[in-house]
Amino acid sequence: MLFDREEIEAAQRTVYAAMPPTPQYAWPLLSTRLGATVWVKHENHTPVGAFKIRGGLTYFEMLARQQPTVRHVISATRGNHGQSVGFAARRHGLAATIVVPHGNSVEKNAAMRALGVTLIEHGNDFQEASEHAGMLATRDGLHRVPSFDRDLVRGVATAYVEFFDALRDTPPDVLFVPIGLGSGFAAAAVARAHCGVSTQIIGVVSSHATAYRDSFRAGRLMEAPVSTRLADGMACRTPVPEALQVIQREADDVIAVSDDEVAEAMRALFIDTHNVAEGAGAAALAAALQQQDRWRGKTVGIALTGGNVDAGMFAGVLTS
Numbered sequence: 001m002l003f004d005r006e007e008i009e010a011a012q013r014t015v016y017a018a019m020p021p022t023p024q025y026a027w028p029l030l031s032t033r034l035g036a037t038v039w040v041k042h043e044n045h046t047p048v049g050a051f052k053i054r055g056g057l058t059y060f061e062m063l064a065r066q067q068p069t070v071r072h073v074i075s076a077t078r079g080n081h082g083q084s085v086g087f088a089a090r091r092h093g094l095a096a097t098i099v100v101p102h103g104n105s106v107e108k109n110a111a112m113r114a115l116g117v118t119l120i121e122h123g124n125d126f127q128e129a130s131e132h133a134g135m136l137a138t139r140d141g142l143h144r145v146p147s148f149d150r151d152l153v154r155g156v157a158t159a160y161v162e163f164f165d166a167l168r169d170t171p172p173d174v175l176f177v178p179i180g181l182g183s184g185f186a187a188a189a190v191a192r193a194h195c196g197v198s199t200q201i202i203g204v205v206s207s208h209a210t211a212y213r214d215s216f217r218a219g220r221l222m223e224a225p226v227s228t229r230l231a232d233g234m235a236c237r238t239p240v241p242e243a244l245q246v247i248q249r250e251a252d253d254v255i256a257v258s259d260d261e262v263a264e265a266m267r268a269l270f271i272d273t274h275n276v277a278e279g280a281g282a283a284a285l286a287a288a289l290q291q292q293d294r295w296r297g298k299t300v301g302i303a304l305t306g307g308n309v310d311a312g313m314f315a316g317v318l319t320s
Helices: 005-016 029-033 052-066 080-091 108-116 126-140 150-166 183-195 210-220 241-250 258-272 279-288 309-320
Strands: 024-026 037-042 072-076 095-100 119-120 175-178 199-204 253-257 298-302
Touching: 005 052, 005 150, 005 183, 005 253, 005 298, 024 029, 024 150, 024 258, 024 298, 029 037, 029 258, 029 279, 037 150, 052 080, 052 150, 052 183, 080 095, 095 108, 095 126, 108 119, 126 279, 150 183, 175 183, 175 279, 183 241, 199 210, 199 258, 199 279, 210 241, 210 253, 253 279, 258 279, 258 309
Parallel strands: 037 298, 072 095, 095 119, 175 199, 175 298, 199 253
Antiparallel strands: 024 037
């Protein structure tokens, strides 16, 4: 998946019309904890608290140009993609329906409703919610916003272009990126090529949702059950074929982190930086901690991809 310079610059114009670039900080306490220089890309600082907004803005800008008659969109999510769709749809005056599985984050659901989204709860996991969204799109003639798409990736790539541009003089040796359905990882790979850096990119999945790691290792698409309690943003049962192709081609490795490791990383981020991370948002640090002996003395990048965790859950993590 390649983009020319004008495509990236167009995405930057679209994104920055709605939000400023997010910061990347080297936190001294985190660096001490890992024994490495650690740079955190703070996508928890976007207007919806997660990186997904960039892709939504870019996708809807494309949609408005190419399909101006669309007035109602639908998609499925565990939360952050739905907020992205709601935010961008509202900017373009479109109605948005989002399907989430039963038991989804209460606070993510509330955030989507606050953006004007019509929320439907269906199914026991993301896959079942996604299938229901597809049925409703066909039945009601709605435009289906995918969870992985070239324009979504193009928008998200602006985050990692910011990151690599800011560290151009001392590019990190490695960047850890969580994998949900793959747009974040693909965007990091796009930005690496765009910026001409040689940073290794390691994908991170939940050890309770290993479909992408299993597929990466097997060289073919494989499904896996989902049982993660904390990392709902990585709760993928079935990989997206296009995303898997990018990961197989661009990933230096794909590793898994447990819910216990994610909880430890959530606590570390709060203690060392006073930033709140949701489970998927802390997965990159969890992976860096898991591999800290390998990267000791190096420069490590981690993507804090979102901070949208329910208060009760976060309180439990901090006190466990």
